[in-house]
Amino acid sequence: MKIFRRRFLQLAAGAAALPVASRWAWAQAYPARPVHLIVGFAAGGPQDITMRLMCQWLSERLGQSFIVENRPGASGNVGAETVVRAAPDGYTLLSVSSPNAINATLYSNLNFNFIRDIAPVGSIMRVPLVMEVNPEVPVKTVPELIAYMKANPGKISYASAGIGTPQHVSAELFKMMTGVEMVQVPYRGAAPALQDLIAGQVQIMIDTSPASMQFIKAGKVRALAVTTATRAAVLPDLPTVADFLPGYEATSWFGIGAPAKTPPDIIEKLNKEINAGLADPKIKARLMELGGILIPGSPADFGKLIATDTEKWAKVIKFSGAKPG
Secondary structure (H helix, E strand, C coil): HHHHHHHHHHHHHHHCCHHHHHHHHHHHHCCCEEEEEECCCCCCCCCHHHHHHHHHHHHHCCCCEEEEECCCCCCHHHHHHHHHCCCCCCCCCEEEEHHHHHHHHCCCCCCCCCHHEEEEEEEEEEEEEEECCCCCCCCHHHHHHHHHHHHHHCCEEEECCCCHHHHHHHHHHHHHHHCCCCCCEEEECCHHHHHHHHCCCCCCCEHHHHHHHHHHHHHCCCEEEEECCCCCCCCCCEEHHCCCCCCCCEEEEEEEEECCCHHHHHHHHHHHHHHHHCEEEHHHHHHHCCCCCEEEHHHHHHHHHHHHHHHHHHHHHHHHHCCCC
């Protein structure tokens, strides 16, 4: 953790050394042309929707078009490398999310170092995950699930949206902290994984709340707990996993980053507008409809979140022995 924090302090010190007049000129002129925000996943998902909403806000506030470009591939690595190699002038931004922190350890041959090469601009929201089971599984609480797994070692399968996804590592974290045995069945996305959970092909899944909500309400899956540190507004009656397993927390989160060495005043300008968007009642309501818990803050705050999750998921990936699919 000290290594990650030291790196952010070094970046901050370097930024402070830039001539004041130069930094002021950059910020005053920015943006003078359209800005492209790269999303490393396909269109239509919660991350894509969130970024399009934020780009609309930034376009209105800053008087230039902020355009979403989807560059899916390698669990977000294709989009990340596109931005790493872009000019550090504020005109190419990255939709940053929890897979970026996971990928730092999962992929051993990346052509970039995310912590070093992407500057945090601003965090937007966390999305709670939900621990859920097929209704035929005879458990209604997390302690009952743990007991059931220990009584049936190796016979329980869990669905994930793919190796290295939040759904995958959150389940592996649960295994690591409880010592239970369960077998991962990776799918190409959350939708087919949920369908097999409903059909009883797998017994358990930890999935994002937006994807699961309609099936929980319809009784097609049984929700046991949320994975956030505190109860989630979208499912207020559910306890947290941490209520029974102290220290457990796993969320999917979104934010915006920029190439390293982007002028700090541009980053500050963008951060200010992102936070203003999160305070806007219409945007706030829309993000909460997506199941989001808003997390406004400074670039440094977002940097700490990225560094903390990078270290956390590194331990889980090493425990699981996972390799890219």
